[in-house]
Amino acid sequence: MTMTSRERVLTSFAVPSEPGNERLALTRVAEAVAAADLTADQLERLKTAVAEATMNAIEHGNHNRPELDVDVTVVDTGAAIAVSIVDNGGAHEPENDGHIALPDLDLKLAGLQSPRGWGLFLIRNMVDAMDVSTDGDKHTVRLLMVTGDPATQTPDGQTPDGQAPTPEGGPDDQQV
């Protein structure tokens, strides 16, 4: 990840790929951003997104193999909090239970779609921006939550002075 002079790493850590460890990631990220300029609502949404992305990395990336870590880095870009969640399990294989389809509660209640499949949907709805990239076996999900007064920033986190916390790479609809 390329750093600019305004960016500051708040924490960087790894968790083994064991079910439930997304809670460890959530807690440590929350501690790291405690002093950041996030509202209580933003913090709760970031925590949910981090937990879901870490759970996806554990399950779909590292396939619950505890010898593989999920690496988490939290950066204050000056305009946003950026959380990178990296698994090392190679390409993600889509689940066969409907994760690719947009979750549709009517279909789920009718038994026409699995009750599961909410993870990616929740992530996208919780943060201001998200992107996915793959480099060899490393699969990275980067979450952005804009800090400061939202009135001075555009929805994608750009500030009037052009200091944009835009993720590297573009949007990616692939399954995480």
Place this chain on the structure above:
Amino acid sequence: MTSKCETTTRSLPGCAVIELSGEVDGSAADVLSKAYDEAVVADQAPCVLLDFSAVDYINSTGIALIVSVLAKARSQGRQVVASGLSDHYRQIFAITRLSDFIQLYDDIDAAAAGVGAN
């Protein structure tokens, strides 16, 4: 994985109550399913109240469990209502549209009054 979700069931007029505590995630599947079955067997009420007052974490697999409970209840002709959700989880219930099917109340007393009024 050991579940960190616990449940207590009890009855209110017209409503079987399942009070949840801890974490509602995938590991809560058996706990929640058993609680639902116990609640509806003990109380043939037409309504099931899920109380989340003591829940501090719900993830996407927990949402899936709630969807399953809702689907099962609807197939049995039962209404599902919920209480005690934080603002954040109310937001998630809105985003997922669960709140289109599950009436939300601030607490058990409000839910009991609301169900009784229906």
